[in-house]
Amino acid sequence: MAAIEQLSDRRLVVAQPEGGMRTPPHNIEAEQALLGAILVNNDAFDRVSDFLKAEHFSEDLHRRVYEVLSQLIRAGKVATVVTLKTYLADADLGGLTVSQYLARLAAEATTIINAEDYGRTIHDLSVRRDLIVIGGDIVNTAYDAPIDSAPRQQIEEAERKLYSIAETGRYDGGFQTFGSAITTALDMAAAAYQRDGHLSGLSTGLADLDHKMGGLQASDLIVLAGRPGMGKTALATNIAFNVAKAYRAEVQPDGHNKTIDGGVVGFFSLEMSAEQLATRIIAEQSGVPSYKIRRGSITEDDFRAISEAAHEMQRAPLFIDQTGGISIAQLTARARRLKRQRGLDLLIVDYIQLLSGSKSRGDNRVQEVTEITTGLKALAKELAVPIIALSQLSRQVEARDDKRPQLSDLRESGSIEQDADVVMFVYREEYYLKNKEPREGTPEHATWMSEMERAHGRAECIIGKQRHGPTGTVALAFEDEVTRFSNLVESDHMPVPM
Secondary structure, three states, X not given: OOOEEEOOOOOEEEOOOOOOOOOOOOOHHHHHHHHHHHHHOOHHXXXXXXXXXXXXXXXXXXXXXXXXXXXXXXXXXXXXXXXXXXXXXXXXXXXXXXXXXXXXXXXXXXXXXXXXXXXXXXXXXXXXXXXXXXXXXXXXXXXXXXXXXXXXXXXXHHHHHHHHHHHHOOOOOOOOOHHXXXXXXXXXXXXXXXXXXXXXXXXOOOHHHHHHHOOEOOOOEEEEEEXXXXXXXXXXXXXXXXXXXXXXXXXXXXXXXXXEEOOOEEEEEOOOOHHHHHHHHHHHHHOOOHHXXXXXOOOHHHHHHHHHHHHHHXXXXXXXXXXXXXXXXXXXXXXXXXXXXXXXXXXXXXXXXXXXXXXXXXXXXXXXXXXXXXXXXXXXXXXXXXEEEEEEEOHHHHHOOOOOOOXXXXXXXXXXXXXXXXXXXXXXXXXXXXXXXXXXXXXXHHHHHHHXXXXXXXXXXEEEEEXXXXXXXXXXXXXXXXXXXXXXXXXXXOOOOO
């Protein structure tokens, strides 16, 4: 640490290092002014305590002084030059003792009005110093990286460090007036009234599900879970395309687009390639089974339907990232980039168990999943968009007679259940009945046929948790061949024949 030298009887500055090297950004005067203000009036501490920490100070002595000040004030004691003297070791500061130095800081402090501005200056300069350190680490690691170290690992580590600074370096927030919160709530209600369907959130395109949830709410983490074969990816792609297809926007006076209906959708497909996902959506929209599309066994009418569906899909603002095995830090960085460059109204992650956390978590998968779900919830709040994250269920579902999922069936369920605002399960009784067909000609087979007829083409979306609304089951129609979910028309709601 550079030595403190006395420049005059009123100011102390950091000596410039020799050799012409640049000095990291700092402002000793702001640090002195803030400490002096707190010593004169401890109320100044309340103006900076929620964002300023001891490590943000550039000078070691100032760090120690601020730390002791913090401990005394938080303990309900008065922090003055006299009370601090007991806790600070004495040192020679250019002919001044620590007590004399603090007394001078207090004597020069005239007001606490600018205390918050001084604190923000100190904080921002500390962030800049951290950025310089990260930049140096990136350069040095790139020069000295071992042969088996992939550049992607270095990029991920750099993104993680930058994300950490971005999160810990934010000092916005705090209390807002109840009046401003009411204004925001009224604006949301007005937007819901003007939007098709009168929903406060994004419409999924599935009327009964929208009615139960009020649409997909901004800043919500929605976990969509199910056993393999239930159709959770199909439901996610259905919702994604419905939102993108309904997209309407207006250009604002400042030049940016404001979403009026529908939205821009980002889809992280960690399991399937972009081509596979596109084939699925084409099948859903055209009504031509995906296996026919892959084999090329289609008719002229099929091809016309596929072409029309593809043409409509090209206009939809749906963006797919097919990179497998990415970390939560990479996902966060890419989602921010999409929001900045193209806009973003809905983010879908398929699926949680294929994401990885930071290396520091080691082999503890529960901690890693906790980091992932916490990161997804934080990202939803930061970007102010709903995030639908798909999740697998444990095999204990298969051991029960009633195979409808429950919250306890979520793999690593503690953090997923805790961080999610909404937890939905996809369940199709028909899938299980198919595997239990009795021998033909038996009474059991007749009963099975009756059950199959009842369950055919039906699916359930079970809302197991909803932080701001009711739980329950929503019945949906499901077309197995084209993996398409739609609104279920019950026999008692059928239109009357003319």
